[in-house]
Structures are given as C-alpha cells and as structure tokens.
Amino acid sequence: MKQNWLKSVYNQNQFVFKLGLTVMLVGLGLIFLLSQSSNEIPNIFHNGINSHVVDTDDLVESVKDLSQIHQKDNGTEKCDIFDGEWVPNLGSLAYTNNTCKWIESHQNCMENGRTDIGYMYWKWKPKACELLRFDAKKFLEMMRDQSWAFVGDSIIRNQFHSFICLISQVEEAVVLYHDDEYHDQKWRFPTHNLTVSVIWSPFLAKSDVFEDKNGVSSPDIHVHVDILDKIWTEQYHTWDYILFSCGKWFTKPTFYYERNSILGCHACEGKHTDLGIDFAYRKTLKSLFRYIIESNHKATIFYRTATPDHFENGTWSTGGTCDRTVPANEGEFELTYFDRILQEVELQEVSKVEAEAFIKGLKVKLLDVMKLSLLRPDGHPGPLRQFDPFAKDKKAKVQYDCLHWCLPGPIDYWNDLLMNMVVNG
Structure with missing residues (x-):
C-alpha cells in the first residue's frame, strides 16, 4: 500500500x-x-x-x-541530522551552571573545578542542513498538557537533566517526586501542564541489581530477558512521549533468565554457557518492542542508541582516564567491540519495529547519537565527579568518569536532535 x-x-x-x-x-x-x-x-x-x-x-x-x-x-534531497561534524559555536550557551540549578553535582564540571571552557563552545552541524537549537518556548507550547518519560540507565538520567535545564530557561520546573537515591523523579512545568519523568531501569527488563552513588554495581546481576521491568510498564499508558535507552549494563557480568530458568550468562565463570551480550540485548529489545506494538498505546516512542565512553589507558575500574579538551578528529576514536555489537543490534531491531509500528499507526523512531558522541572525548567529567578532587593532593588517585557527560556540554545536542524529530514529525 x-x-x-x-x-x-x-x-x-x-x-x-x-x-x-x-x-x-x-x-x-x-x-x-x-x-x-x-x-x-x-x-x-x-x-x-x-x-x-x-x-x-x-x-x-x-x-x-x-x-x-x-x-x-521525490526525496532526492534529504538531510540526515545524525551525519555531520562538530564546528565552533560562536553563539551563546543555551544555559550555564548558574542559570540551571538542577545539574547533578557529579556532572557539574564547572562547579567542580574544570578550568577550560572550550568544550562548551562547539555545535553539531549536519552535512546537508542546519540543526535547529532547542527552542524551549516553542517546545513548551507544543507540549501543553502532555507527559514525557525518560526510561533507562544513568546516562538517560544525564540526558533528562539536560532536558530539564533547557526547558527551565523559559519556565521554572517544580519537583513532584523523587526516590531516596534520586534515580526516579517526576517534574512539572505548571504553566503548560507538562510533566517529565525519569525512571531508572538499566536493563529495561526485570533485574536484580544495585548501583551506589559512585557507579559501583552489585557483583551478581540477574536479568529476565522476557519480563519487562514493572517500574515503567505500570506507568507506560500514562505517557505521551517516551525515550528509552539502555545497553551499557549488558556489558557487565550478568546471568540471563527466560521463563524463570537460567539460560546462560555473560562474562561469568562456572558451568553456565557464555551467551554474549548480543544474545541478551536482542532478546530484551524484542521484548520491549513486542510490548509497545501489542499495547497499542498511541504514544510517540524514541529509542536512543547506546553511547561510547572515552577511557584511555584503562577502564572505569582499572584507572582509565580522559583528559582531552577538544573534539576528536574523524577516525581518531573507534567504537569498542561491545559498542559495535550494541549498535548493530539496535539498528536491526529498531528498523524492524519501525516498519511494523507504521503499519499499526504507531510511532517508533531511532535517536542515533553514537557518531556525534564518539567525536567528543572532551565532554566528560573525567576526575571532576567531586568538587576539587586534587585540592589536598595534586597526585591523588581519583575515579575518572569518561562515560557520563558534563552539563552544559555535548549531551545538550542529543536533545536538539530529539526536538527536531518531534517538531518535524
């Protein structure tokens, strides 16, 4: 047809x-x-x-x-907003750590002592068109009486706070709810009756997992790839726009279950078969998209790709660092083995559900931030998860964060892309 x-x-x-x-x-x-x-x-x-x-x-x-x-x-001229380059931004910032009070402390790089400011003055430019900056006033008018949800891991929460900062430049947000760890939060922009929630569900599926404030997770993780996490499914039908994302947690040592029976694992030792992360990630995304299609809820769904980290000379747990202050050149950083797997699974599974959703009159779209993020090794907190970590000892060994993103910073352009997708249908 x-x-x-x-x-x-x-x-x-x-x-x-x-x-x-x-x-x-x-x-x-x-x-x-x-x-x-x-x-x-x-x-x-x-x-x-x-x-x-x-x-x-x-x-x-x-x-x-x-x-x-x-x-x-006839479609011979198209613009792929995900294909472009970082160019100098001579304009003003959308917000600063002084104009947004909602930045979490471990992503407030300027407050914590970052002295270089150049990383904030780059903008993403698609090759075939201009990317509109996030227009908070226009967005609020479009989203009157609507509800948004960001569902996923701590990086989705990172993007959520960027989202809140961008909108709060026009209207101040009111916090309606948060749990003790601030993993789950609900906010409202009262003049426009817009609600925005963030739900921590690192696998999107039922899982036994714990993570402390320093990003250290429990050693034994158990995931049911065929059972979605009820913390978000019980609220799903109340949301008009939903952004899902996970991925990074699948690279951790994990035991996988289906129909309450253990199937195997990833990076585990013992008698269980190592099934690899592609098996579990694909199973989980299939469960997610099947739920979306069968629910027939007329929300607009976005699935954001997993994002790269930029640890050099090690990893999160082995002393890896990220001290760069400018964007990388094309080809300077390559996707890791695991990131390539995650992206391959995402592109394949989202492509399948997009076609099926279209037939049923549903909207499912891919927010692909992998490429523009890969080129920004300078955008992470690095050692500045805490305030002035080298105040007492210039050679102190501190935990580097080369996974999450400074606010303001490159992550704000993820929301520029998101807004363009909403505005352009």
Missing part, C-alpha cells in the same frame, strides 16, 4: 513538472516571436496601466526553481 501511494505521488509530481515546463516553454516561444525588434516584452494586454517588463532570464530561473521543487518532492 505504501509503495503504491509513493508511486502515485511520484507520478503526480512528474505530471505537474512536465505541465509546468510545457507552459513555460510555450510562453518563452510566444515572447520570442513578439519581441523580435525589441529587448522588452510588448504590452499585449494593454489596460491603461504600465505593464511589468518580463525578463526571459526570470522565466528560465522559474523553470529551474520548479525543477528543484520536483527533485525535493
């Missing part, structure tokens, strides 16, 4: 283009015949008013304009 409709639109565009071109060529011929002795077009419809002198070059340009419209209508 969709292909027949597209073919019909294409044929109509072809007919309109050919008709317009024919009319203009006939006009050019008439003009030529009537203007053999003059460079000006005679007034052939004299009505007592000076007629406009038409330049034949204008008509030629009109034909070109019509041709360009024809090309665009």
